[in-house]
Amino acid sequence: QNxxxxxxxxxxxxLVADSLRVEGxxxxxxxxxVEALYDNIRLQADRVEYDRDADQLIIAGPITLTDGDQVIxxxxxxxxxxxxxxxxxxxxxxxxxxxxQLAANQISRVGGRYTQLYKVAATSCRVCGSDTAPxxxxxxxxxxHDSQEHQLYFENAQLRVLDVPIFWLPRMRLPDPTLKRASGxxxxxxxxxxxxxxxxxxxxxxxxGDHRDLTLTPYVSAETRTLxxxxxxxxxxxxxxxxxxxxxxxxxxxxxxxYLFGTALFDLPRDFKLTFNLEAVTDRxxxxxYDYSDKDRLESELAVxxxxxxxxARAALISYQTLREGEDNSTLPTIIGDLSYERRLFPKALGGxxxxxxxxxxxxxxxxxxxxxxxxxxxxxxLSWQRIWTLPGGVRAEWMSGLAIDAFSVHQDSxxxxxxxxxxxxxxxTLRWPLLKTTRAGASHxxxxxxxxxxxxxxxxxxxxxxxxxxxxxxGNLLSLSRFPSYDLRERGTSAAVGLxxxxxxxxxxxxxxxxxxxxxxxxxxxxxxxxxxxxxxxxLLFAGQIKSAAGLSLSARTLLSNDMDFSKAEARLGWLGTNxxxxxxxxxxxxxxxxxxxxxxxxxxxxxxxxxxxxxxxxADWRYxxxxxxxxxxxxxxxxxxxxxxxNLSLSRRFTSSxxxxxxxxxxxxxxxxGFSAGTTDQSYTRSCRN
Amino acid sequence: ADVAFGKSRQDSNLPVxxxxxxxxxxxxxxxxxxxxxxxxTQGEMILxxxxxxxxxxxxxxxxxxxxxxxxxxxxxxxxxxxAASADYSIDAGTVLLKGNVLLTQGKNVxxxxxxxxNLDTGTAQIGGRVKTTLQSGD
Amino acid sequence: CGFAPAYGPSGQADKLLGAILVDAxxxxxxxxxxxxxxxxxxxxxxxxxALGYDLKVVEERMAVSATNITTRFNLVxxxxxxxxxxxxxxxxxxxxxxxxxxxxxTGTTVATLAAERDAHERxxxxxxxxxxxxxxxxxxxxxx
Numbered sequence: 001q002n003x004x005x006x007x008x009x010x011x012x013x014x015l016v017a018d019s020l021r022v023e024g025x026x027x028x029x030x031x032x033x034v035e036a037l038y039d040n041i042r043l044q045a046d047r048v049e050y051d052r053d054a055d056q057l058i059i060a061g062p063i064t065l066t067d068g069d070q071v072i073x074x075x076x077x078x079x080x081x082x083x084x085x086x087x088x089x090x091x092x093x094x095x096x097x098x099x100x101q102l103a104a105n106q107i108s109r110v111g112g113r114y115t116q117l118y119k120v121a122a123t124s125c126r127v128c129g130s131d132t133a134p135x136x137x138x139x140x141x142x143x144x145h146d147s148q149e150h151q152l153y154f155e156n157a158q159l160r161v162l163d164v165p166i167f168w169l170p171r172m173r174l175p176d177p178t179l180k181r182a183s184g185x186x187x188x189x190x191x192x193x194x195x196x197x198x199x200x201x202x203x204x205x206x207x208x209g210d211h212r213d214l215t216l217t218p219y220v221s222a223e224t225r226t227l228x229x230x231x232x233x234x235x236x237x238x239x240x241x242x243x244x245x246x247x248x249x250x251x252x253x254x255x256x257x258x259y260l261f262g263t264a265l266f267d268l269p270r271d272f273k274l275t276f277n278l279e280a281v282t283d284r285x286x287x288x289x290y291d292y293s294d295k296d297r298l299e300s301e302l303a304v305x306x307x308x309x310x311x312x313a314r315a316a317l318i319s320y321q322t323l324r325e326g327e328d329n330s331t332l333p334t335i336i337g338d339l340s341y342e343r344r345l346f347p348k349a350l351g352g353x354x355x356x357x358x359x360x361x362x363x364x365x366x367x368x369x370x371x372x373x374x375x376x377x378x379x380x381x382x383l384s385w386q387r388i389w390t391l392p393g394g395v396r397a398e399w400m401s402g403l404a405i406d407a408f409s410v411h412q413d414s415x416x417x418x419x420x421x422x423x424x425x426x427x428x429x430t431l432r433w434p435l436l437k438t439t440r441a442g443a444s445h446x447x448x449x450x451x452x453x454x455x456x457x458x459x460x461x462x463x464x465x466x467x468x469x470x471x472x473x474x475x476g477n478l479l480s481l482s483r484f485p486s487y488d489l490r491e492r493g494t495s496a497a498v499g500l501x502x503x504x505x506x507x508x509x510x511x512x513x514x515x516x517x518x519x520x521x522x523x524x525x526x527x528x529x530x531x532x533x534x535x536x537x538x539x540x541l542l543f544a545g546q547i548k549s550a551a552g553l554s555l556s557a558r559t560l561l562s563n564d565m566d567f568s569k570a571e572a573r574l575g576w577l578g579t580n581x582x583x584x585x586x587x588x589x590x591x592x593x594x595x596x597x598x599x600x601x602x603x604x605x606x607x608x609x610x611x612x613x614x615x616x617x618x619x620x621a622d623w624r625y626x627x628x629x630x631x632x633x634x635x636x637x638x639x640x641x642x643x644x645x646x647x648x649n650l651s652l653s654r655r656f657t658s659s660x661x662x663x664x665x666x667x668x669x670x671x672x673x674x675x676g677f678s679a680g681t682t683d684q685s686y687t688r689s690c691r692n
Numbered sequence: 693a694d695v696a697f698g699k700s701r702q703d704s705n706l707p708v709x710x711x712x713x714x715x716x717x718x719x720x721x722x723x724x725x726x727x728x729x730x731x732x733t734q735g736e737m738i739l740x741x742x743x744x745x746x747x748x749x750x751x752x753x754x755x756x757x758x759x760x761x762x763x764x765x766x767x768x769x770x771x772x773x774x775a776a777s778a779d780y781s782i783d784a785g786t787v788l789l790k791g792n793v794l795l796t797q798g799k800n801v802x803x804x805x806x807x808x809x810n811l812d813t814g815t816a817q818i819g820g821r822v823k824t825t826l827q828s829g830d
Numbered sequence: 831c832g833f834a835p836a837y838g839p840s841g842q843a844d845k846l847l848g849a850i851l852v853d854a855x856x857x858x859x860x861x862x863x864x865x866x867x868x869x870x871x872x873x874x875x876x877x878x879x880a881l882g883y884d885l886k887v888v889e890e891r892m893a894v895s896a897t898n899i900t901t902r903f904n905l906v907x908x909x910x911x912x913x914x915x916x917x918x919x920x921x922x923x924x925x926x927x928x929x930x931x932x933x934x935x936t937g938t939t940v941a942t943l944a945a946e947r948d949a950h951e952r953x954x955x956x957x958x959x960x961x962x963x964x965x966x967x968x969x970x971x972x973x974x
Contacts, residue, residue, distance in 0.1 A: 024694030394835025476952025
């Protein structure tokens with residue numbers, strides 16, 4: 001007898017019981033903890049009678065039949081064949097994936113694949129006792145479960161909420177909870193906005209094989225006929241996703257409006273990555289009115305990048321489309337090309353590290369107007385060598401010296417020379433002296449005085465400056481030689497940066513840190529705006545702190561204090577993470593600065609919170625308050641009721657901003673989601689318990 | 693007839709023949725002990741064991757009870773039963789088998805801890821965690 | 831007052847220098863983080879320790895003007911790091927550091943691009959410095 005086990009199911013079911021009565025050759029009566037096992041089906045019952053000739057098991061309950069690890073059928077009595085595949089179970093309840101229950105007075109199993117239930121009540125809600133009606137249930141005269149296709153077909157289906165019939169369908173199909181991908185309707189949602197009125201969204205998911213799918217969502221309201229679409233496709237080395245919509249509405253009667261956002265990410269050979277990002281819209285107000293996106297500038301990009309320990313390479317083509325009021329696409333750089341390559345080398349003989357970087361950039365404005373339509377291209381090459389020593393007394397001294405060459409060319413700007421090249425020799429000595437202390441209580445302190453002495457030769461060319469116009473000063477560039485964000489401008493002359501960094505790590509996981517810093521230079525650099533904090537011969541005092549408690553509170557703040565004790569800038573973030581709540585607050589204050597197109601002070605709070613105030617209810621809120629203008633920019637409130645079988649989502653949001661393009665809008669959203677039939681896992685903490 | 697063990701109803705009054713390597717008889721309680729390849733046949737049924745104690749009725753010296761130990765095999769027609777020990781009481785027409793009981797009924801196999809075969813009613817009752825395979829009759 | 835130089839003859843943090851192999855980066859933010867840590871603590875030829883990290887950066891809209899223009903973004907970064915002993919593979923010290931940097935978007939599109947890129951660079955540098963400070967603080971308890 002060959003030992004290779006045939007692939008098909010085993011020949012016969014196995015029966016195990018406390019006792020077995022054999023009557024003649026034809027009848028077996030098994031009693032006491034009877035178990036019948038066939039393939040991955042397992043039957044447990046109190047009494048099973050087996051008639052060999054009829055090949056039929058007559059089963060007395062309580063019966064538990066487990067089909068794989070997904071389906072459990074509980075019944076009082078029944079008859080099945082010896083493979084437990086065909087037959088009838090009476091007074092039965094079928095539980096799928098431990099979530100969806102289908103009670104029926106009779107369940108028949110057909111060929112091990114189909115299970116038919118008669119006079120069915122299906123729900124995923126907790127049923128406490130047989131008399132209380134579940135929160136919702138689907139009643140049907142007949143339901144067929146196809147275990148191969150993982151589908152449930154209901155006939156003469158009626159949706160009841162608290163036993164009140166609210167919805168009837170002659171035929172209905174639902175995926176069973178174990179099905180990951182199937183075409184069909186997703187959860188509809190109601191939405192009401194000031195511009196578009198009350199509308200209904202009915203998403204339909206179309207599965208196109210295992211690697212592609214398309215979701216079409218008709219959105220109909222008093223003011224608009226819209227079709228939203230999402231297309232996704234996965235490849236072996238990457239994936240693409242497109243989201244878009246086409247609308248015909250009363251806001252812009254007569255022509256169709258729409259948007260298309262696309263992303264693609266592909267792995268290329270030798271660790272290169274291709275990223276593609278498309279963002280386009282027909283008119284400036286569309287995205288905001290339909291609440292598809294709150295971006296005010298659309299950025300499309302095609303880039304190939306590779307980031308390795310000692311090498312970074314990037315080639316990108318970027319195009320912009322502005323939606324801002326008062327901005328004209330033709331006078332903005334809307335076509336941008338960027339090339340950059342960086343390499344780190346470690347010559348054994350010389351020691352230390354050689355850093356080489358090459359870059360090219362060009363941006364183009366459609367307009368041919370003089371100055372307003374100027375286009376600039378530039379190229380940069382830099383080589384630097386640096387080495388770090390530990391001096392006696394524990395001072396870490398890093399010496400860097402290098403040379404950078406930048407070339408520029410400008411078109412359509414009569415006020416500037418056409419091209420220029422600048423040569424920039426530079427060197428810097430950075431000293432850090434970290435001191436360490438560990439207290440008896442187990443807290444450790446690291447105090448680190450910082451000093452950077454730098455010299456940069458050469459001089460900036462008097463070319464128009466498109467890129468380095470928004471300069472920030474924080475702990476990240478306190479010790480940098482040049483704090484301009486791009487290479488079209490560099491800090492020149494001799495300068496010194498002085499700082500102190502102090503970090504305390506508490507024994508129980510809390511931590512706090514403080515950084516102070518200031519930059520002094522031989523002569524001021526006029527290209528710095530006042531609120532950048534770097535203008536003048538001595539910069540603003542940088543003061544940055546962070547406190548994190550072990551209990552989940554974290555506060556980070558940073559400010560620039562100018563010499564006459566006035567603030568240039570202040571920003572802070574507060575985070576609190578509790579077991580049932582989370583709170584985030586961000587604040588920004590920036591003084592008036594015409595160099596940065598800021599005619600009045602900017603001061604704004606953003607607060608967002610989430611609080612689960614009971615087992616089933618949780619609320620979310622966020623609020624953006626413009627302190628300077630003393631008015632709210634945005635506010636939204638959301639309520640979420642979740643239990644084991646339903647999720648109700650209520651959201652109310654109000655945007656107060658207005659311009660010639662958009663008006664203020666209030667939006668209200670409502671979705672009811674009958675959970676249990678989706679394949680997602682559920683958080684058991686939301687499950688109701690039976691209070692008896 | 694539809695009998696659980698053997699082809700037809702076993703008539704427990706049929707004569708019982710015993711063969712064995714050796715025999716020892718005890719006068720006071722009227723029993724005999726056969727040891728070594730004991731084979732007992734009654735009609736269709738053959739019982740073999742390493743040791744069998746035979747009990748005779750006082751009155752007519754007829755065998756009333758057979759107590760087989762040391763691993764017993766009973767065969768009747770296409771059926772067979774194995775166990776550690778078997779207690780065949782001829783008057784009652786019942787055989788009580790104990791210890792790793794195995795009953796093969798044609799191609800149906802059943803195992804358990806003990807089994808009682810009722811030769812008159814043609815039934816068998818197996819107890820202790822019983823195990824069998826459900827082969828349909830065809 | 832109990833402070834002693836971290837490096838130098840009696841320094842506890844000398845064990846860190848030229849002894850840590852930082853995990854290879856996959857993104858630009860990772861690479862900037864690794865570069866700053868390697869610049870401050872040196873590269874390891876025969877690594878005694880290995881530093882693993884998981885860097886996440888999210889963007890947050892700030893300062894929305896009355897005409898619904900977002901004039902500022904916050905880049906919020908957090909790194910979960912773990913220092914392992916290369917011989918035994920045990921985790922010697924672990925923790926999470928987080929901070930944020932900001933950039934304005936009131937300039938031209940290329941100014942915003944440059945400001946955003948610079949904000950990423952500064953954020954990685956801040957987070958790297960925070961990790962180095964914690965490694966120095968933990969150095970007394972590290973095995974030789």
